[in-house]
């Protein structure tokens with residue numbers, strides 16, 4: 206038997222919203238860390254570019270589609286199973302306002318929030334992560350794995366205009382905390398990454414200068430730290446975790 210035959214199979218992570226922004230930055234870091242990946246986003250071209258990038262480093266299955274779609278979520282879980290079974294699910298895909306129409310008011314007040322957009326906001330940010338977790342849980346339990354849900358400070362601070370987004374992230378936070386209690390063998394984290402220089406932030410403030418905001422790559426080491434330390438389940442702010450890392454543990 207040669208050395209390769211002794212090598213443990215690479216663990217598998219499912220990362221939603223991995224075609225750009227924080228999801229892509231985290232997928233790149235996981236790939237460099239030896240993880241196989243199942244990635245998804247709606248935009249097929251951007252996802253294919255991410256896949257090509259990641260495939261140079263690791264085994265990657267890229268499936269385009271919306272996490273709101275039942276069949277698509279089932280395909281993601283099946284793909285993870287096909288790679289050997291997921292040890293990590295990262296519910297990162299998110300929407301600011303659920304609006305299908307470009308140019309829609311990015312941060313509508315609750316009084317004026319179009320209800321179809323509000324429904325989509327809750328579906329993408331809260332319902333779909335819970336539904337995908339349900340499908341992947343058997344794989345995670347078998348490997349004593351982890352769920353990482355990407356939250357926001359808007360889940361806890363009542364910013365005007367952020368009511369739909371913030372309420373949906375608050376729902377995700379509560380689901381995270383309950384799941385953590387119901388699945389004590391696993392790790393279940395919600396992380397507020399803080400402001401990052403991504404398309405979502407630019408869409409929240411069209412024309413605003415976001416060049417001073419940190420890139421998502423700066424948050425990634427904090428997320429990997431949670432994973433490596435198998436930190437207790439709970440809600441974390443990346444800024445606080447980064448301060449702990451800087452201060453030395």
Ligand SMILES: NC(=O)c1ccc[n+]([C@@H]2O[C@H](COP(=O)([O-])OP(=O)(O)OC[C@H]3O[C@@H](n4cnc5c(N)ncnc54)[C@H](OP(=O)(O)O)[C@@H]3O)[C@@H](O)[C@H]2O)c1
Nearest residue numbers: 222224226227246247248271272298299400401403404405
């Ligand atoms: N940027 C910030 O300042 C900030 C602050 C706090 C929290 N967050 C959170 O961080 C996470 C990542 O956001 P980001 O800033 O990196 O945004 P981003 O650059 O706009 O990336 C969002 C990703 O999610 C995908 N996505 C959106 N809707 C989807 C759906 N229905 N199904 C599948 N994929 C979908 C997008 O691809 P497609 O559009 O092609 O589907 C893209 O890959 C989000 O959960 C966000 O709420 C961001």
